[in-house]
Structures are given as C-alpha cells and as structure tokens.
Amino acid sequence: xxxxxxxxxxxxxxxxxxxxxxxxxxxxxxxxxxxxxxxxxxxxxxxxxxxxxxxxxxxxxxxxxxxxxxxxxxxxxxxxxxxxxxxxxxxxxxxxxxxxxxxxxxxxxxxxxxxxxxxxxxxxxxxxxxxxxxxxxxxxxxxxxxxxxxxxxxxxxxxxxxxxxxxxxxx
Numbered sequence: 001x002x003x004x005x006x007x008x009x010x011x012x013x014x015x016x017x018x019x020x021x022x023x024x025x026x027x028x029x030x031x032x033x034x035x036x037x038x039x040x041x042x043x044x045x046x047x048x049x050x051x052x053x054x055x056x057x058x059x060x061x062x063x064x065x066x067x068x069x070x071x072x073x074x075x076x077x078x079x080x081x082x083x084x085x086x087x088x089x090x091x092x093x094x095x096x097x098x099x100x101x102x103x104x105x106x107x108x109x110x111x112x113x114x115x116x117x118x119x120x121x122x123x124x125x126x127x128x129x130x131x132x133x134x135x136x137x138x139x140x141x142x143x144x145x146x147x148x149x150x151x152x153x154x155x156x157x158x159x160x161x162x163x164x165x166x167x168x169x170x171x
Contacts, residue, residue, distance in 0.1 A: 005048040006055040007037040010067050016041035018048055018130075019055040023078030027131045029152035030067075044130070063133065069167050071100040074134040081130065087113065088125040095126070098139045101164040105143050123149055139164075 003025055007016045013030030014037035026044055031037040041048065054060045059077060066072035075096065081089070090113045098104050104112075106119040106126075115121065126137040127149060138160045142148040150157035 002047060002049040003045050004051045004055040005038075005041045005045060006051045006053065007034055007041065008054060008060050008064075009034070010064055012067050013037075015060075015063060017055045017059065018045045019059075020080040022080040024056070024059065024131055024134060025080040027063075027134060029132050029156060066133065067163075069163050071164075071167075077134055079131065079134075085125075087115070087118070087121060088128060090114070091122050091125040092129065092135045095129075095137060095140060096135050098136060103139045103141045103145070103161065105141055105145075107143055109140060119143075127151065133160075 003018050003020045005016065005018055007014050007028075010030060013032055014028075014034045015030055016026070016028035016037040017024070018026035018041060026041070028037050028040040031040060062072050062074065081092075084092075091109055094109055094112050095104075106122045107116070109122045110116055110118040113122070122140070126140050129135050129137045129151075132138065132151065138150060138152075138157045147154045147157050147161075
C-alpha cells in the first residue's frame with residue numbers, strides 16, 4: 001500500500017501528513033497555504049497517494065489540540081522511518097522524550113546519545129527530522145539557549161516554544 005497524503009487547516013496554517021501502513025512517515029510544519037502544504041508533501045513523497053479525507057483523523061485531532069496550546073503526548077504514534085542512520089534514531093528517540101515546555105541543547109542531546117562531541121551530528125539529525133512536532137525538534141536549542149536551526153524558520157520555533165511555555169498559542 002502506498003503512502004497516503006492529506007492536508008488539513010489549523011489556526012497556524014496548513015499541515016500535511018504522510019501515512020504508511022506502518023505509521024507516520026512525514027508531517028509538514030504549518031504552511032501559509034494548502035498549495036504550499038501539498039507542494040512540501042508531494043516533493044518529499046512523489047509516489048504518495050492523495051487522500052481527500054484525513055490520512056489519520058486521530059492524529060490530526062491531536063495535532064490541532066497541541067496547536068491550540070494543550071500539552072499533547074505523541075509517544076504512542078507508530079512511526080515509519082526506514083533507512084534512518086542509527087545515531088539519528090537514537091537522537092530522535094531522545095528528542096521525543098523532551099517534556100512539553102522544556103528544551104535541551106544540541107550538546108546535551110549528543111551527550112545523552114553517548115557521543116558528547118557530536119552536537120553537529122545532532123543538528124544534522126534535527127534538520128533531517130521528517131516528523132516535526134511529533135519528534136519535537138523545536139525543543140532543541142543552541143548552547144546558550146539561543147534559537148538556531150529550524151525548518152519552519154526561527155519565528156515559528158519561537159512561537160512553538162512560547163506556546164508551550166505559556167500554554168497559549170500566540171498569533
């Protein structure tokens with residue numbers, strides 16, 4: 001069965017889902033338009049199959065709840081991330097364990113992953129993360145808490161972190 005693709009609107013913008021029979025394969029960060037979300041999805045999954053209804057209604061509802069400022073747990077979401085380097089898998093697992101409203105530095109994640117000097121490799125893993133929010137790479141910050149590196153832009157990273165800190169989305 002091919003990867004199913006769908007997009008949905010949120011208060012933050014349009015979000016795309018790529019879902020295989022094994023689990024979540026991809027998620028786009030909020031995009032300014034439906035077309036932009038489809039463009040991101042289709043470029044990452046060119047063989048994906050368009051699905052008019054949600055590819056995963058329960059996950060969509062949880063993402064909307066999260067973007068409304070409610071602490072949401074995604075730990076039980078099965079993932080489909082084949083051909084991923086072992087180090088990235090380890091880093092993504094650790095990143096997914098960062099509690100809502102907290103952050104870790106790239107160096108802290110590198111140390112937790114057993115490679116204390118591999119903070120740049122952690123950055124590479126975060127940049128390659130195909131399922132942001134579920135693997136909350138926005139919670140990973142620079143060595144002094146600075147906002148660095150985020151596929152959705154630093155404004156969106158700051159907005160997500162601020163929402164988690166205050167419990168309220170900020171437009």
